[in-house]
Amino acid sequence: MSANSIDDVIEVYKRDVDLTLIAECLRRTVPERMQALQNALTAIEELRVQVAKAKAQPVDAS
Amino acid sequence: MTHLDGIVQLLFAGGIDSILIGGIAAAAHGSPRVTQDVDIVYCRSADNLERIAATLAPVHPYLRGAPPGLPFRLDAATLISGLNFTLTTDLGPLDLLGEVAGGGRYDDLKTHSIEAEVFGVKCRVLDLETLITTKRAAGRPKDFEAIAELELLR
Numbered sequence: 001m002s003a004n005s006i007d008d009v010i011e012v013y014k015r016d017v018d019l020t021l022i023a024e025c026l027r028r029t030v031p032e033r034m035q036a037l038q039n040a041l042t043a044i045e046e047l048r049v050q051v052a053k054a055k056a057q058p059v060d061a062s
Numbered sequence: 063m064t065h066l067d068g069i070v071q072l073l074f075a076g077g078i079d080s081i082l083i084g085g086i087a088a089a090a091h092g093s094p095r096v097t098q099d100v101d102i103v104y105c106r107s108a109d110n111l112e113r114i115a116a117t118l119a120p121v122h123p124y125l126r127g128a129p130p131g132l133p134f135r136l137d138a139a140t141l142i143s144g145l146n147f148t149l150t151t152d153l154g155p156l157d158l159l160g161e162v163a164g165g166g167r168y169d170d171l172k173t174h175s176i177e178a179e180v181f182g183v184k185c186r187v188l189d190l191e192t193l194i195t196t197k198r199a200a201g202r203p204k205d206f207e208a209i210a211e212l213e214l215l216r
Binding site for chain 1 (some may be wrong): 064065066067070086089090091092096097098099126127148150154155176177178179180181187202203204205
Protein backbone atom coordinates (compact mmCIF):
# COMPACT_ATOMS: atom_id res chain seq x y z
CA MET A 1 0.00 0.00 0.00
CA SER A 2 1.44 3.38 -0.94
CA ALA A 3 1.63 6.28 1.48
CA ASN A 4 -1.11 8.04 -0.48
CA SER A 5 -3.52 5.15 -0.25
CA ILE A 6 -2.91 4.88 3.51
CA ASP A 7 -3.73 8.58 3.78
CA ASP A 8 -6.94 7.99 1.85
CA VAL A 9 -7.97 5.16 4.17
CA ILE A 10 -7.25 7.27 7.25
CA GLU A 11 -9.34 10.10 5.82
CA VAL A 12 -12.26 7.71 5.32
CA TYR A 13 -11.93 6.53 8.95
CA LYS A 14 -11.97 10.13 10.16
CA ARG A 15 -15.52 10.57 8.84
CA ASP A 16 -16.87 8.35 11.63
CA VAL A 17 -14.79 9.58 14.52
CA ASP A 18 -17.08 10.92 17.25
CA LEU A 19 -15.46 14.27 17.96
CA THR A 20 -17.85 14.91 20.83
CA LEU A 21 -16.34 11.96 22.72
CA ILE A 22 -12.86 13.32 22.12
CA ALA A 23 -14.01 16.71 23.40
CA GLU A 24 -15.40 15.02 26.53
CA CYS A 25 -12.02 13.39 27.16
CA LEU A 26 -10.13 16.61 26.59
CA ARG A 27 -12.26 18.34 29.21
CA ARG A 28 -10.82 15.98 31.83
CA THR A 29 -7.45 16.15 33.48
CA VAL A 30 -5.00 13.35 32.76
CA PRO A 31 -5.66 11.68 36.16
CA GLU A 32 -9.41 11.90 35.48
CA ARG A 33 -8.91 10.22 32.10
CA MET A 34 -6.93 7.44 33.74
CA GLN A 35 -9.61 7.01 36.41
CA ALA A 36 -12.33 6.92 33.75
CA LEU A 37 -10.39 4.23 31.91
CA GLN A 38 -10.00 2.24 35.12
CA ASN A 39 -13.72 2.63 35.87
CA ALA A 40 -14.58 1.44 32.38
CA LEU A 41 -12.25 -1.56 32.57
CA THR A 42 -13.67 -2.62 35.94
CA ALA A 43 -17.26 -2.24 34.75
CA ILE A 44 -16.61 -4.05 31.46
CA GLU A 45 -14.98 -6.97 33.27
CA GLU A 46 -18.05 -7.44 35.45
CA LEU A 47 -20.35 -7.10 32.45
CA ARG A 48 -18.31 -9.65 30.50
CA VAL A 49 -18.41 -12.19 33.34
CA GLN A 50 -22.17 -11.85 33.88
CA VAL A 51 -23.01 -12.00 30.16
CA ALA A 52 -20.86 -15.12 29.80
CA LYS A 53 -22.80 -16.69 32.71
CA ALA A 54 -26.11 -15.75 31.09
CA LYS A 55 -25.02 -17.24 27.76
CA ALA A 56 -23.96 -20.46 29.48
CA GLN A 57 -27.40 -20.99 31.04
CA PRO A 58 -29.66 -23.44 29.22
CA VAL A 59 -32.35 -21.81 27.09
CA ASP A 60 -35.86 -22.18 28.51
CA ALA A 61 -37.81 -23.95 25.76
CA SER A 62 -41.21 -23.42 27.40
CA MET B 63 -16.16 11.17 34.77
CA THR B 64 -17.51 8.06 33.07
CA HIS B 65 -19.27 5.47 35.18
CA LEU B 66 -20.49 2.77 32.83
CA ASP B 67 -21.80 0.80 35.80
CA GLY B 68 -23.68 3.82 37.10
CA ILE B 69 -25.35 4.47 33.75
CA VAL B 70 -26.36 0.82 33.35
CA GLN B 71 -27.71 0.71 36.91
CA LEU B 72 -29.64 3.92 36.40
CA LEU B 73 -31.23 2.80 33.13
CA PHE B 74 -32.29 -0.67 34.16
CA ALA B 75 -33.15 0.05 37.80
CA GLY B 76 -35.31 2.84 36.41
CA GLY B 77 -37.29 0.24 34.47
CA ILE B 78 -36.34 1.63 31.07
CA ASP B 79 -37.03 -0.87 28.31
CA SER B 80 -33.74 -0.83 26.45
CA ILE B 81 -30.92 -3.00 25.14
CA LEU B 82 -27.19 -2.36 25.43
CA ILE B 83 -25.67 -2.22 21.96
CA GLY B 84 -22.49 -0.92 20.34
CA GLY B 85 -19.13 -0.93 22.06
CA ILE B 86 -20.39 -1.87 25.51
CA ALA B 87 -22.24 -4.88 24.06
CA ALA B 88 -19.12 -5.83 22.11
CA ALA B 89 -17.09 -5.64 25.31
CA ALA B 90 -19.71 -7.76 27.09
CA HIS B 91 -19.23 -10.49 24.48
CA GLY B 92 -15.46 -10.44 24.97
CA SER B 93 -14.11 -7.75 22.67
CA PRO B 94 -10.91 -6.35 24.17
CA ARG B 95 -11.83 -2.83 23.07
CA VAL B 96 -12.56 -0.38 25.83
CA THR B 97 -15.51 1.92 25.44
CA GLN B 98 -16.31 4.91 27.57
CA ASP B 99 -19.82 5.53 26.39
CA VAL B 100 -23.04 3.59 26.65
CA ASP B 101 -25.21 3.00 23.59
CA ILE B 102 -28.75 1.73 23.98
CA VAL B 103 -31.70 1.12 21.72
CA TYR B 104 -34.80 2.12 23.63
CA CYS B 105 -38.49 1.30 23.37
CA ARG B 106 -40.52 4.15 21.88
CA SER B 107 -43.69 3.47 23.87
CA ALA B 108 -45.17 6.52 25.59
CA ASP B 109 -44.67 4.98 29.04
CA ASN B 110 -41.04 4.25 28.36
CA LEU B 111 -40.33 7.73 27.05
CA GLU B 112 -41.74 9.12 30.29
CA ARG B 113 -39.53 6.73 32.27
CA ILE B 114 -36.45 7.75 30.29
CA ALA B 115 -37.08 11.43 30.93
CA ALA B 116 -37.74 10.91 34.65
CA THR B 117 -34.84 8.50 35.18
CA LEU B 118 -32.23 10.60 33.39
CA ALA B 119 -33.29 13.98 34.78
CA PRO B 120 -31.15 13.66 37.96
CA VAL B 121 -27.96 13.16 35.87
CA HIS B 122 -28.64 16.25 33.74
CA PRO B 123 -28.73 14.91 30.17
CA TYR B 124 -27.60 17.44 27.58
CA LEU B 125 -26.82 17.27 23.88
CA ARG B 126 -23.20 16.18 23.55
CA GLY B 127 -21.15 18.64 21.55
CA ALA B 128 -23.78 21.38 21.71
CA PRO B 129 -22.81 24.77 23.08
CA PRO B 130 -23.79 25.26 26.72
CA GLY B 131 -26.92 27.18 27.55
CA LEU B 132 -29.28 25.85 24.91
CA PRO B 133 -32.87 25.45 26.08
CA PHE B 134 -32.62 21.67 25.80
CA ARG B 135 -34.78 19.51 28.02
CA LEU B 136 -34.94 15.75 27.65
CA ASP B 137 -38.62 15.15 28.25
CA ALA B 138 -41.11 12.83 26.59
CA ALA B 139 -42.02 15.46 24.01
CA THR B 140 -38.37 15.87 23.01
CA LEU B 141 -37.98 12.11 22.75
CA ILE B 142 -41.10 11.80 20.61
CA SER B 143 -39.95 14.50 18.23
CA GLY B 144 -36.52 12.93 17.75
CA LEU B 145 -35.17 9.43 17.40
CA ASN B 146 -31.47 9.21 18.18
CA PHE B 147 -29.84 11.36 20.84
CA THR B 148 -26.14 11.65 21.68
CA LEU B 149 -26.01 12.91 25.23
CA THR B 150 -23.62 13.87 27.93
CA THR B 151 -24.70 13.10 31.51
CA ASP B 152 -23.16 13.43 34.97
CA LEU B 153 -22.29 9.72 34.69
CA GLY B 154 -20.72 9.97 31.23
CA PRO B 155 -21.69 9.87 27.57
CA LEU B 156 -24.93 8.10 26.66
CA ASP B 157 -26.37 7.49 23.21
CA LEU B 158 -30.10 6.79 22.98
CA LEU B 159 -31.04 5.15 19.70
CA GLY B 160 -34.62 4.66 18.63
CA GLU B 161 -33.57 2.59 15.67
CA VAL B 162 -30.43 0.73 14.64
CA ALA B 163 -29.30 0.13 11.06
CA GLY B 164 -29.65 -3.52 10.19
CA GLY B 165 -31.54 -4.28 13.39
CA GLY B 166 -34.59 -2.10 13.57
CA ARG B 167 -36.23 -0.92 16.76
CA TYR B 168 -36.36 -2.19 20.33
CA ASP B 169 -39.26 -4.54 19.64
CA ASP B 170 -37.37 -6.09 16.71
CA LEU B 171 -34.21 -6.52 18.76
CA LYS B 172 -35.61 -7.71 22.08
CA THR B 173 -35.75 -11.33 20.96
CA HIS B 174 -32.12 -10.99 19.87
CA SER B 175 -30.88 -9.94 23.28
CA ILE B 176 -29.53 -11.69 26.34
CA GLU B 177 -30.73 -10.90 29.83
CA ALA B 178 -28.00 -10.78 32.43
CA GLU B 179 -27.78 -9.50 35.99
CA VAL B 180 -25.00 -6.95 36.11
CA PHE B 181 -24.19 -4.30 38.72
CA GLY B 182 -27.16 -5.53 40.75
CA VAL B 183 -29.74 -4.99 38.01
CA LYS B 184 -31.17 -7.13 35.23
CA CYS B 185 -30.13 -5.68 31.91
CA ARG B 186 -30.40 -6.68 28.27
CA VAL B 187 -27.42 -6.97 25.91
CA LEU B 188 -27.72 -7.43 22.16
CA ASP B 189 -26.63 -10.94 21.17
CA LEU B 190 -23.38 -11.44 19.31
CA GLU B 191 -24.85 -12.36 15.92
CA THR B 192 -27.19 -9.37 15.84
CA LEU B 193 -24.44 -7.08 17.04
CA ILE B 194 -22.32 -8.19 14.09
CA THR B 195 -25.29 -7.68 11.74
CA THR B 196 -25.86 -4.14 12.99
CA LYS B 197 -22.21 -3.20 12.79
CA ARG B 198 -22.03 -4.58 9.26
CA ALA B 199 -25.15 -2.63 8.30
CA ALA B 200 -23.71 0.60 9.68
CA GLY B 201 -20.88 0.16 7.19
CA ARG B 202 -18.48 2.40 9.06
CA PRO B 203 -14.83 1.71 8.30
CA LYS B 204 -13.93 2.31 11.96
CA ASP B 205 -16.05 -0.74 12.85
CA PHE B 206 -14.36 -3.13 10.45
CA GLU B 207 -11.69 -4.26 12.90
CA ALA B 208 -14.29 -4.62 15.64
CA ILE B 209 -16.45 -6.73 13.32
CA ALA B 210 -13.48 -9.00 12.61
CA GLU B 211 -12.95 -9.46 16.35
CA LEU B 212 -16.63 -10.14 16.97
CA GLU B 213 -16.72 -12.74 14.20
CA LEU B 214 -13.77 -14.49 15.83
CA LEU B 215 -15.68 -14.48 19.14
CA ARG B 216 -18.47 -16.68 17.70
